[in-house]
Amino acid sequence: MINVQYQAPTEQLQQLVSSLYRFDYSGHALREVERADRAQFRIMLYGQGSYRFADGNEYPTYPVTVIGPTTRPFEAIASGPVSIFGWGMLPAGWAALMGAEAENWIDKAFDARRIFGDTIMDLREELIALAEPAAQFALGEAAAAEIYRNLDGAPFEFTAMVDRWLVDDSDPDVDVLIAESGLSPRQLERMTKRYYGMPPKKLSRKYRALRAANRIAHGDSLDNSDLGLAFYDQSHLTREVKQFTGLTPGQLRAGTSKLTTATMMGRSALGGKVSPLISDS
Known part of the structure; x- marks a missing residue:
């Protein structure tokens, strides 16, 4: 069974984040299509899987994953139950986080530790410890506000x-x-x-x-x-x-x-x- 809960971002984040969400899957093997979308910031609360993009490249679901803007649908794959907390990144949010050409990251995923180092794992552990979605949304908003603190040059x-x-x-x-x-x-x-x-x-x-x-x-x-x-x-x-x-x-x-x-x-x-x-x- 798939369940996705959404929350609108606070006014502070509205130009940076499209929405926050928690995704839960409680079945066995999962293979679902995800439509083309904006960039995503995803924190794996439990479970593991992968993303297979239209060019045939497949990336694991890292503990914290950044997915670049997608131009084609891609597959979300898991071997069992999965829970993910995340948010969509608007283009200004991508620029504030990455400071890099979005074109170079289309239809790709990478380990967020490449940007933040192991400190991003602290946020993951805090989200796991909270368990309840309402508390996770509150923490996620605070974390996103901190992540996007440097807005110099955001378009x-x-x-x-x-x-x-x-x-x-x-x-x-x-x-x-x-x-x-x-x-x-x-x-x-x-x-x-x-x-x-x-x-x-x-x-x-x-x-x-x-x-x-x-x-x-x-x-x-x-x-x-x-x-x-x-x-x-x-x-x-x-x-x-x-x-x-x-x-x-x-x-x-x-x-x-x-x-x-x-x-x-x-x-x-x-x-x-x-x-x-x-x-x-």
Whole structure:
């Protein structure tokens, strides 16, 4: 059985963290698809497993794992029960933590001890000792605030502009973003690759597909809606949704992936507390 609990970040963290969550799986072998997403910071409370990405590379679930922005769906694999506490990292949060090009870390995972050393294990032990999700969320928020304390150079203005562009139109036009930013196409591509891991056109496609997938998973029809009309036809919709979620519209409606369903329903419940880019995708 899969259970995912979500919590909206505090106002202090809203430009850095998309949401905090606790994931629990109580069954035997687990092999679930995770849709393309923003970067993730994950602390293994118990259990072990791995992440297999679209390029065939497989990474273990380290005690504390950082997953870069993902451009394709990937597999979450475990041999038995698993519990994970984590949070999604918004592009400004990635920049504040890593200070590195997101493009170089797409579809990859690494041991957080590469950044923090063994001190990050103290946070893990404290979370394990608390056990109760409410207390873990409180500690996680405090830890994230400390982790993101150095905000020098965090691109808040740029990422707010890009996020607004992604939200305001069902089929965001790159030319609109070029005009608003005042950047050349090449400069804009370099900036979005640096903070989001991909060029603006692919970023637009990713969130268009994820928003459509979310609506479909909730049983909504896209017929004659602005979002539905953003796709050429049903085949185009199916290809795009599958490319970024690993699932067809029919599989989303049927709830084939319990993890994807739990993720989308949990984030949607945060509506009004987080950006629509988070709750609607």
